Amino acid sequence: MGEAERGESAPRVRVAFYCANKHQVMPSFAHEALVPEEWDCPRCGFPAGQDPDAPPAPPRTEPYKTHLAYVKERRTVADGQAILDEALEKLRANRAAVEAAIKANAN
Incomplete structure (x- = not known):
């Protein structure tokens, strides 16, 4: 046209x-x-x-965050220590139960 x-x-x-x-x-x-x-x-x-001597700044990109970085944003060190202590206590209790079962079966 x-x-x-x-x-x-x-x-x-x-x-x-x-x-x-x-x-x-x-x-x-x-x-x-x-x-x-x-x-x-x-x-x-x-x-x-429009100003060739002062162009706008490029956008700032956030760096990649690991899972640990996100957890640290949500939890304090004291919270993390409490969770760790609880998990270790469960592991120790399970280990003690397994060792007791092994001793009971050995006798």
């Missing part, structure tokens, strides 16, 4: 955006549209701003 079938295109304006990796992207917007302050860089995905 040509311009005659579609009608005239809306007036456009191209705006330069710059990301922290020094990439430049120039999307076009309708002349009367509001231009956003930030635009996602299509090359690296970082946010891009």
Whole structure:
């Protein structure tokens, strides 16, 4: 289809955006549209701003957390010690019961 079938295109304006990796992207917007302050860089995905000397900072990613790190967020050291003591007491009781059963069967 040509311009005659579609009608005239809306007036456009191209705006330069710059990301922290020094990439430049120039999307076009309708002349009367509001231009956003930030635009996602299509090359690296970082946010891009209109000031080439002060681009927006890249988003901070949280490092991978281990299971232990999540447990430490939920429990205090005293809670952990109490749980450990309880588990050790159960193990000792089970061991004593097994040793008693072995002695009873040996006699």
